[in-house]
Each structure stands twice: as C-alpha cells, then as structure tokens.
Amino acid sequence: MRGDRKALSPPRGAVPGALNDRAPSSEVDTCLSRQDEPMSEFGAAFAQAFDLIASLDGDFVEIVVRSLYVSLVAVALAALIGLPLGAAVALFRFPGRHFVAVLLNALMGLPPVVVGLTVYLMLSRAGPFGVLDLLFTPTAMVIAQCVLVTPIIAALTRQVVEDLWRDYSELLRSLGAGPARALPTLLWDGRYTLFTAVLAGFGRASAEVGGVMIVGGNIDHLTRVMTTAIVMETSKGDLAMALGLGLVLIGLSLAVNGAVYMMREVAVGTPP
C-alpha cells in the first residue's frame, strides 16, 4: 500500500517549505516550474491521506493504535499518581507545602526533550534502571509521557481541590472528616473539572514528540507513534502519511474534547 503512494519529496538541496538560494540552477528551474503545482500537490496529498484513513492501511492503523496505547496508559498512570498527589498537597499541611505547589506548577512546563533525555539516562545500560532493558520499548515511552503529564494533572488537581476545600471545609470538619477522609470526597465532587485536567494531560501526551523519540527511537513496528512518524514521513516527503496521521491526531483531540464537553453539559444539567 505504502509503495503505491507518490512521494512528494522536495528537490534535492532545497529546504522544504522555502526557496533555497544556493540550489543549482537546474534544480531552481525545477522548483520554479513546479510553483504552479503546489495546490494540486497538496490536494493530492490530502486525497491520499483520506484514502489511507478510509482504507485502514495496516501500517497506519498500527501506528495509531500504538500511539493511543502509549498515551492512554501514560495518562492513566499519571492520573493515578497526579490526582491523589495534587489533592494531598491541597489538603494536608506540612513543611514545604508551598514549595511543592510551586514546583508542581513549574514542572507543568517541563521540556519533553529534557524528560526524554533524563528517562533515557535512567534506562540506558549504564543507568540505574538499565538492567530492566526497557530502552527503545513502548514501556519507556509510557514512562517518559507519564513523567511529563503527572505534574500537569497534579498541579491542576491541587487548584481544583483547594477551591472545593474552601467551599466544603466547614461542613466536612463539622461532620468530623479530616483531610484523609476529605480527599476522596473532594476528588469525587470535583470529577467533572478533574476530567479536564486529565484531558489536558492526554493532549500533552498525545502531541509530544521529543521525549518519545529519544526513549523510543521511532523503530518501525515497535516504537513508532503518530508524532514521531509525522516528523519522519515529512522529512522523507511522504506528506500523505504525515497528513493522514495529523488528521487522526486532530480528530482524536476533537473527539476527546467533545466527549468531555458533552459530559460536563450533561453534568451541569442534571448532576448525579
């Protein structure tokens, strides 16, 4: 299937997407002669991309499924850690609580490549977890995305739970509920807002490329995911594959956001 696709590669020596002043004159001619074609080329690329999606191309589906697997597992793990962590920082009083809150907020902006590099060092043969032999596996990618997403979920959870605690604290303390009893109550009562926090984490995980590229290696049929595949296929000039994956990525984002929006609407209309 992939062999049938027309490679839309830029001329040798040309910088993709820009005029290259240093290109040989014959190649400049080629570029100029193709200037009236880009719209039709983009149209063809889009058509091929839609074909790829509609025909459920094997390679294509494999990449999409792996991407979803890696991101969903990473976000699930990050939620398991981040939700109680954020709620605990909001509810319990301990020395350094404010520092932890600031740290969580700061870690929301962790650069993915730095996370990738750190996880790489931890999992490499010389690293402390090298013996686990996880480098260049989907598990390593899950770990990298989990590290990236956990602070986002924890920081947003802290804010949500702190606001709820402000509303509920007198009632819960009056009933005799301490912070440990209040924690699951507030997580449950803040569930619709917290879904948004988890969704923000999913958005970050599914769109991330630097970290998974470093620890996963973008190995075909093993660790290639949508974002790393888009980077690779674009550099190869296989715009159809890149566009197809890009469309699926956007579609997924829209679908997940739409689902959460609907859920919130239903919740606001008739909260359980």
Added chain:
Amino acid sequence: MTATLPLTVTGLGYSAGRHELLRGITFVLDSPRRLVVLGPNGAGKSLLLRLCHGLIAPTAGTIRWNRPDAKTRQAMVFQRPITLRRSVSGNIAYALSVRRVARSERAQRTRDALKLTGLEALAAKPARVLSGGEQQRLALARAWALRPDVLFLDEPTASLDPAGTSAVETIIDAIHRAGTCIVLTTHDLGQARRMADDILFLNQGRLVERAAPDDFFDRPRSAEAAAFIEGKLVW
C-alpha cells in the same frame, strides 16, 4: 449514658492579629433548651458558634463539654447551605457514613430525615438543583439524621423568604421537641421572640446580657440591648 450537656464556656476570647473579635464570654448551657444568640452584624455570633462547635480554636478561655466525645454528638447548619455534588439522599447518606453510622441504619435514618423536612419527593434529585429554601431544609435533614444532642444553627433563615423561613422554623421546632438542644444565631428580633427559650445578647464581641425572651424584650437591662430592640444600635 453521660449527657453531652452541660456546656461550660469560661472567659472565651478570640483574636485575629491585633483585633479582639470576642472577649470574656462566659455562660453555661445545661439543658436542651433553645438558646438564641442575638446581636447586630459583626457582634461575633457566628464566631461564637464556630468556637463552641470546635471548628476554630479559641485564643483565650475554655470550652468544656460534659463528655470527651461531645464533638461527635453535635451538628451544625451554616448560613449558606453547603451541598455536596450528590443526590439529596446521597448527601444525608454521606454524613452518616462519615459519622460511622451502621449501614443497616442509614437508609431508615435518611428516610426519617427526608420525611421530617418534607423532601421525600426530591430524594433522588441532585442537591445542587434545589432552591435555596430546599437546600437549607436538606442541610437540616443532614444534620438531624446524625441525631445530635446539640444542633448549632448559624442564621439558617438569613437568605430565605417568609415561607422558607416559616418552614425552617417548623423543622427546628420539631427537632427541638425530639430532645435536641438548639443553639441558633440571628439578628432577627421576630425570630428571636418566636424561637428562644433563652437569649444571649452579644455586641462588639462582648456578652452584654443573658435573659429569658420576655425579660429581654420587655425589660432590657443594658442600654445596648434597649437600643438594639428599638433598631437604634449603631456601632
């Protein structure tokens, strides 16, 4: 079984920074009466309730209950009803679970509390969609389900219309008749006349006088109380 009362408050004070919000409050509550804490806005009524209920620690004086586990035998209803994002009956069941009431007993207590407050038909409704009056009745139902010996009510009708106020006062009466001591704050003179067996009059963080309602309204001992009754108290 040892009774929760008497409650003995001695030299109670509370300061926030350099501001003394309550000072030298001393009184004893020794029987399950309806004690109304009366006073203008900012007199320290709500603060006194929170201190007695243990939500805030005093900065001066002592609060002594007759039994060490008295906290678990009290309940409080706040001026602004606080409802959890659960159904009406779910709100009551949650309070019972926090107080470790046996599961077998929860359903019956929930039904009783809903019946007392007239919320049976709304049992399955989300609490957040109730009107203000219904939410306050739910708060009363949740508190009553705990079978408290003492029920603290912080201006429970402050944001209600006359019909809502009347409904809430009827429920409070029923709870009191069942043997619960009521401690209620208000700045509403009419409500104090209707509800009080005993009045504590507070002004500017001080306990100005304690009296039976007839004595308080007909023969106030202090100039401040007289001015408050005439609607002339300015501070």
